[in-house]
Amino acid sequence: MSKKIKSVFVFTLFIFLLLLSACASTSNKESSSEASTKEIVVNIGVQGKTGILPYAREKKYFEKAFEKIGVKIKWNEFTSGPPHFEALASGRIDFGVVGGTPVLAGQSGNVDFKAIAVTSDGKKGNSIIVPKGSSIKELKDLKDKKIGVAKGSSAYNFLYMALDRANLSENDIEIIQLQPDEARPALDNGSIDAWSIWEPYATTAVFQTGAKVLVTGEDLNINAPSFLIARTKFTEDHPDLAVQFLKIYEQVRQHFDENIEEVAKEIAETQKVDVEIIQSVLENSEAILSPTTEEFAKAHQEQADFLYSVGGIEKQLNTSKIIENKFVEQALREIEEE
Numbered sequence: 001m002s003k004k005i006k007s008v009f010v011f012t013l014f015i016f017l018l019l020l021s022a023c024a025s026t027s028n029k030e031s032s033s034e035a036s037t038k039e040i041v042v043n044i045g046v047q048g049k050t051g052i053l054p055y056a057r058e059k060k061y062f063e064k065a066f067e068k069i070g071v072k073i074k075w076n077e078f079t080s081g082p083p084h085f086e087a088l089a090s091g092r093i094d095f096g097v098v099g100g101t102p103v104l105a106g107q108s109g110n111v112d113f114k115a116i117a118v119t120s121d122g123k124k125g126n127s128i129i130v131p132k133g134s135s136i137k138e139l140k141d142l143k144d145k146k147i148g149v150a151k152g153s154s155a156y157n158f159l160y161m162a163l164d165r166a167n168l169s170e171n172d173i174e175i176i177q178l179q180p181d182e183a184r185p186a187l188d189n190g191s192i193d194a195w196s197i198w199e200p201y202a203t204t205a206v207f208q209t210g211a212k213v214l215v216t217g218e219d220l221n222i223n224a225p226s227f228l229i230a231r232t233k234f235t236e237d238h239p240d241l242a243v244q245f246l247k248i249y250e251q252v253r254q255h256f257d258e259n260i261e262e263v264a265k266e267i268a269e270t271q272k273v274d275v276e277i278i279q280s281v282l283e284n285s286e287a288i289l290s291p292t293t294e295e296f297a298k299a300h301q302e303q304a305d306f307l308y309s310v311g312g313i314e315k316q317l318n319t320s321k322i323i324e325n326k327f328v329e330q331a332l333r334e335i336e337e338e
Helices: 003-032 052-059 061-069 082-089 100-108 154-166 180-189 201-209 232-237 239-258 260-271 275-285 294-309 326-337
Strands: 041-047 072-078 095-098 113-120 126-130 145-149 173-177 194-198 212-216 226-231
Touching (some): 041 052, 052 239, 061 239, 113 239, 126 201, 226 239, 239 260
């Protein structure tokens, strides 16, 4: 890993961790002010338009289930994973789904949360794409190229792992920090030469502009699980609601899996996008709901060790400290018994 790549990586994650620390310092004050008689509101973080949570929001799955027990739902929209942890630290959200890299940054920044389920193995979720007609054919061709990526995201760590596999030397590339809504126009107009990104953005670019997938996590055999995260105090105060949340999530996921063509049509109509794009996105995403198994735990720890080795986080992490399987295990058990 080159010194330039390391320095950029360290700086961006350092800034992110500073933000998390500032948010975390206020979370205890907000939590202590909650009265026992206060109306319960479940705050859910959501990103994108095609996943389980966006679909559940559109169809009001959570609202319909929780209103029966007098609990309200509030949605909070984010462009990527890292902002979820700023919101968790300040008590503004209780649940969300994010990639593994934001989870590591959140733990490193001492945000009080738990990873309560795995929602994807991550092998197909991240990829590096290049525009139509690009001369870039393999990873080594990224030399001297500009690559767009959202800092702190799962695609960010994926990019650095891919670069490491290519043995790129110092000053070989230029990292351009861009959120998805900024990176897509930059790729289209030639401001960047490649884009490290997650679904549905990769597939959408491929269908709409003829962009090409250079490499995926599956190609590199990078297992980078995504997680359903929860604010620790919420799960301690309302363990029953944590289980209920997971049961509803699994209900939506099963509907996705069993009715992928129908769901694709519904999302396509809502988002005004070709149904072929949505169906391909859903097939590539391969949503799951699982406890953090030994395999997933090992993969996540390896991600943490890699980040530490390149200076992306300041300390070695024991990632098992934020893993909590009891809620998803109970939810899946109750579903099976119903």
